[in-house]
Amino acid sequence: MSLEVAGVEFGYRRHSVLEGIDLTVAEGAFCALLGPNGSGKSTLTKILARILTPRTGTVRFAGRDLLRIPRREHAKTVSYVPQSSEAPFELTVREAVLLGRTPHIGLLPTARDWDVVEAAIDQLGLAELRHRHLSELSGGQAQRVLIARALAQEPRVLLLDEPTSALDLRYQIETLRIVRTITRERGVTALIAIHDLNHAAHFCDQAVLLHGGRIVADGPPAEAFDAETLGRVYGLEVRVERSGDTVDVRPAELGGAPGADRPEPLGRP
Amino acid sequence: MRPMTLATENPPGAAEPAARRRARGSLRGLTLLLGVAVSLLAVGWCVTVGTSGATLADVWHAVRLSVFGGVLTAEFEQTFTIITNLRLPRALLAFAAGAALSLAGVVMQGLLRNPLVSPFTLGVSPAAAFGASLAILATGGAAGSASWLVVGSALAAALAVSALVLGLASARSMSTATLLLLGIALTQLFEAMTSALQFVANENTLQAIVRWTFGSVNDATWREVQIVGAVTLLLLPVLLWFAKDLNAVAFAGDDAAKSLGVNVTALRVGLIVLAVLLASVVVSFCGVIGFVGLVGPHIARLVIGADHRFLLPFSFLTGGLLLLVADTIGRTVLAPSVIPVGIVVAFIGAPVFINLILTRRAAAR
Structure with missing residues (x-):
């Protein structure tokens, strides 16, 4: 059950950002979206996350077009980790991770929702911090909270938009290792927009190089580079x-x- | 598609026991119930304040008499009249108005991800006051403050301004400072326009307009209580239904909220209309009462946390209590003169607002 992106085009007014993206990512693969600033890798991630709406194109997964199913259904299949997030209100780690249950819950979270939240917190090694406020966390810890939130969505596809850009080397490696573990252990398909070619080469199964809104290379890192x-x-x-x-x-x-x-x-x- | 189940690979003792987890939730539920009880008692107590010789028991007796009927004894008649015709509608109107403004504040703060916005600081309330003044002037003061024309005009002005402010705010992703400056500019503009109306108004009309700009619950009637109370009580469950979506926007931002399955654009438009409706209904009956929409949510957040599932109902209570207590102070401190509640609340609200600005974390911009 692979993720199939076909004919995706995106632009602002006359300025075109993506020109016909065709891309297939196998189930459980870890795919890196690479390219210089402005190449469209972040835009593609946001389209897959339904934050931006493309002019044309389809994204097929498990027999459905992810761009045309109800937003809430989409959020049960695909989750998104932004580069960073600042909360203007005091929020604990648990409350922040609980946000990931938004597409699943009605008015109040159930015991199962809390179980999923706790498991995601444990998976990312945040157990000690669960009652801390987000403002007290380091950059790397805050990033792990965002990943835990995405995991709490119980996704089949995980999208990460330059999650490592603001982190120091240790947390960059740690983040990539966590994501790779998730793909290996749960068969979750992951796409990451990332700058560092060598990190991508080491951790990812597939490297997709974008340039000026087109894919110029696609394959296992050793072949694509x-x-x-x-x-x-x-x-x-x-x-x-x-x-x-x-x-x-x-x-x-x-x-x-x-x-x-x-x-x-x-x-x- | 096999459902993803998260493995329970917790280190022993790391996971919080389910019982304790539930205790946390019910603690907030308990706080909420306590708040309701305190609010009811406060309404009763504020009714007794300044009513010669009346006790809480008398208030209860009066309420029972008017709801269930019964024999009204001669010696209780005067107290009964004061309680049911003067004190009780006044206390309830103050509470409902405070609750409505506070709810409007919470919703605006959540949607704009900014704890410093409120109907007042964004210029919505001054705009509503202008709309109302215009209607009063147009009808030559014939229309009382509670006429539908005045309410409608206040609502129209408030909606127009909020569409402008919030449209600009989301289109340009404005910083807090810019947004507040915009609010200040609009407040100045509408206050000047209201002053201009006062300038051309005759004696009668002028008085009606001035009553507005002060903001008071003097001469509260049961009809006003019914309208403000009904709107507020009806909208609370509607807002609660969207609490989790509001959480997503407030805590994660627009982009992440979209990826969490929230239809952000529709949510924003819908909730803003409801918030403006709450604020302008209050303004059209009670005039401009500032700071409640700011201070009410702030107090509530300190007590019960930022989760809108609990914050919304609790802000309802704190806003109501704040305005109720402020009005009681206003009519006792210089008795027999009555200070309009809008003025009293500004004395409480302004320092809290300044404190909020000064103590905000740098991270929140």
């Missing part, structure tokens, strides 16, 4: 070093190991 395409997309000469299944990308001017896949310089006379 190639020095010429990356150089063109980022406007920067890069080296791509492969060894077995792993791949390492670095700007050419930072030097590289001998024997690396060294491209002809691009866009230079």
Whole structure:
């Protein structure tokens, strides 16, 4: 039961952001959406989360078009982790995670809703903090609360919009590890908009490179990353070093190991 | 599609026992019940204040007599008349008006994700006062404050202004400061326009308009109590039904709320109309009473937390109590003169508002 994005186009007035996105992500796969700022990866994530409405296109999952089912049904299948969130009111971790049950509950949460919330809190190692206020948490802890909230939705598809951008290295790795665990253990399909190519290469099963609103590369990271395409997309000469299944990308001017896949310089006379 | 069940891989002792979890919920339920009891007692007590020799028992007796009927003895007749014709409608109108303004405040604060907004600070109440003044002037003061023309005119002005403010606020995702400045500008504008109306008004009309700008529950009638009370009591369950959606918008923001399955645009339009309706009904009967929509929710949030499922009903109570107590102070402190409740509430509200501005966390902008 894969996620199939077909013919998705999006734009503001005359300015086009996404031009015909076709993409398939296998069930339980962890897919990275990569590309420079303005390439459309965040926009695509927001379309899948039903925050933005595309001009045309379909997103099929489990036999339904996720863009056309009722919003509440969509929220029971797809959950979304924003880059960050600030709450203007004092809220405890439990209350924040309970928000994830919004599409499931009527007036008041049931015992099962609370069980799901507690399990999500435990899964993300927030047990000690459950009665703390959000304002007392560190950036990494706050990010984990947002992921716990998304898990409390009991999604089949998990979307993350640059969740690691504001985090230090340790929390970046931790976040990616948590998401990968979720995909492995529960068969949840995850899509993450992310900047760091090497993190994507290490943690994700699929790398999708966007440039100017189009997909320019799609496949397992080791195959999708190639020095010429990356150089063109980022406007920067890069080296791509492969060894077995792993791949390492670095700007050419930072030097590289001998024997690396060294491209002809691009866009230079 | 197999349903995702979250594994129970809790470290021992980490999970909170279900019993304690339930205790937390019922604690807030208990607080709510306590609030209802306190409110009822407060209404009774405020009725006795300033009524010569009347006790809580007399109030209860009077209520029982008027509801169930019975023999009205000669020596109780005077007290009965004072209680049922003067004190009780006044106390109930004060409570209902406070409750309505407080509810309107909670809803606006939640939707705009900003604890500093209220019908008053956004210029909605001054606009309603202008609309009402215009109607009073147009009818040459013939229409009493409770006429439908005045109420309708107040409502129309309030809706127009809130559409403007909230439309701008959501279209430009304004910061708190910008939003409050916009509110100040509109307040100034509408107060000036109301003053202009006063300038051209004749003696009678002028008096009717001035009554408005003060904000009072003097000369409360049962009809006013019925209308304000009915609107407020009817809208409370409607608002409660949307409490979880309001939670999503208030705590997670528009984008995340959409991804949580909330139809944010429809919710925003619908709830704003209800909030403005609450505020303008009060303004059209009682005039401009500031700060209740700000202070009521603030007190409630301190006591019961930010969850709108509990915050909405509790704000109803705190707002009602606030205005009730303020009015009782207003009619006793300089007795026999009566200070309009709007003035008393401003003395309580302004310091709280200033304190709120100064102590807000930097993180909340």
